[in-house]
Amino acid sequence: MNYTVAIYSGNIPSTTFIENLIEGMSEKGLRILLFGKKLKDVSYKENVEIIATPQSELPLILFVIKEAGKLYFKNRNKLSKLLTSVKARNKSFRYFVKDLGAILPILNAAPDIFHIQWAKTLQVYPELMQLLDSKIAVSLRGAHINYSPLNDPELAEAYRSHFPKVDAFHAVSNAISSEAQKYGAVSNKIYVIHSSVRESLLTGDVHPKIKGTKLEILSVGRFHWKKGYHYGLDTMKMLKESKIDFHYTIVAQGDVPEEITFLMNEYDLSNEVTVIPGLQYDALIDKLKSSHVLLLPSVEEGIANVVLEAMAVGVPVITTDCGGMNEVVTDEINGFIVKVRNPEAVAQKISALLGKTENELSLMTSHAREKIRNEFSRQGQIEQFHSFYNKLATE
Incomplete structure (x- = not known):
């Protein structure tokens, strides 16, 4: 089965458990895309592609112009909606460009599955839910579900708005699965896959x-x-x-x-x-x-x-x-x-x-x-994630 999965945390490389997921899925032969800020050089298998967003001002502006041009020729209506939405929530030109730099390459790549590792991303970049032609998966982890939305009414509202539209969830525990359902996550779309140890x-x-x-x-x-x-x-x-x-x-x-x-x-x-x-x-x-x-x-x-x-x-x-x-x-x-x-x-x-x-x-x-x-073995976790992606890709 040939399909592409974007494993998105916003940082390259990411935390240990996300890097383990990337390594495990690349060993399964999936084509993996990584987007975000490149923190340091990292070596992956040849089926893992890094599409890093520059952080310096001039390279970032040039990157946004290039990616905007790509999207214009692919779907100018989508580009127009993106620009309108990002501009409406960013009064600062700097953050306007920064957000475009994060979102544009993802829209252009249009992976079959876009797996968001941190649920708060739905609030930070709502355009991904609105404009991305991909199956959306979201991981449900600790603080992002258990107490952050209790302290942040806007985040809670973002969850209530977006969770019902998510195609599949990965929950690290049954307890977190139950918490997510309070914000509209559909129970039969939640798959509990525990963390693993070396x-x-x-x-x-x-x-x-x-x-x-x-x-x-x-x-x-x-x-x-x-x-x-x-x-x-x-x-x-x-x-x-x-x-x-x-x-x-x-x-x-x-x-x-x-x-x-x-x-x-x-x-x-x-x-x-x-x-x-x-x-x-x-x-x-x-x-x-x-x-x-x-x-x-x-x-x-x-x-x-x-x-x-x-x-x-x-x-x-x-x-x-x-x-x-x-x-x-x-x-x-x-x-x-x-x-x-x-x-x-x-x-x-x-x-x-x-x-x-x-x-x-x-x-x-x-x-x-x-x-x-x-x-909680690593091999067991890899098999579960592979099944998770296979099921999502064929739905």
Whole structure:
């Protein structure tokens, strides 16, 4: 089956999971188009074509003139509608040209399938829904669905306007699928395809050990209210009061929020808590493997990749029941799960973890790894996306 898929995030290269999708689909032999801002040189297979929009002013203007000329000869009525629409929402000439530079090459290429990786793109470039002669697919991920439209009425309205017209959705969890339906996404057009982990994480033996040593607790994720780090610190306060010997490491990009600094001082946790400002992937995995338990204290998530990675390498996990996390973790079977905003329950689960025998821990982490191998493998994800595109291309 011959068809072209544009995998659009706006940046080239994109995030790791989108790059994995590009690589996987190119291995399947699909012709892939990538549009947007080129951040650095990247090597793809020969069936992946990059159509980058220049960022400097003069090259961008020349690029827009060239692409506008192409569209004029293909469909001057479409060009007229595009210019009218983009001009109406851009008072600045600079942003008018910038938006044209993003949209024109996509309209000219007219891929069979245009797969939008970030749902907010529908609000940023509404002309794609109005003028693009392609099947439109949209990925539903975390923040873009769970809470951004709650804080942004205009985004919510854009979703309500565009979601009913989308040809197919990819959702990272059943929970996010349900959220999207509140904005008009049609249920039978939503396909749940879970995130995946690298196959290399599923190799090697797993021997979790926590007894007789200081308990090393790890949390990973950017500083943001939804990550619930203040609840994590509440738990650490309780552990200290219970005389549990532990150390808590937070790996998070960005400045440490005042609230976190205040709580660390207020709870007298300066010796028990360390904040690391981000790690490269390999270093992060090494840190994960050297930890005794991964804690996800989040208020909201899609499905947190770091939990999948911890389960793959045999590190016990404690997570809140937020977003799609209960689609991954079954309490007391392959990890621990507690209600959100409940640091007392987290402290109780840590005590339960400390009370488990080595055989009980081995069984739990074996179940966790098997869950990842069966439902979150990269090869399985590639096959699901290939079927997703095949079905969309033939409808």
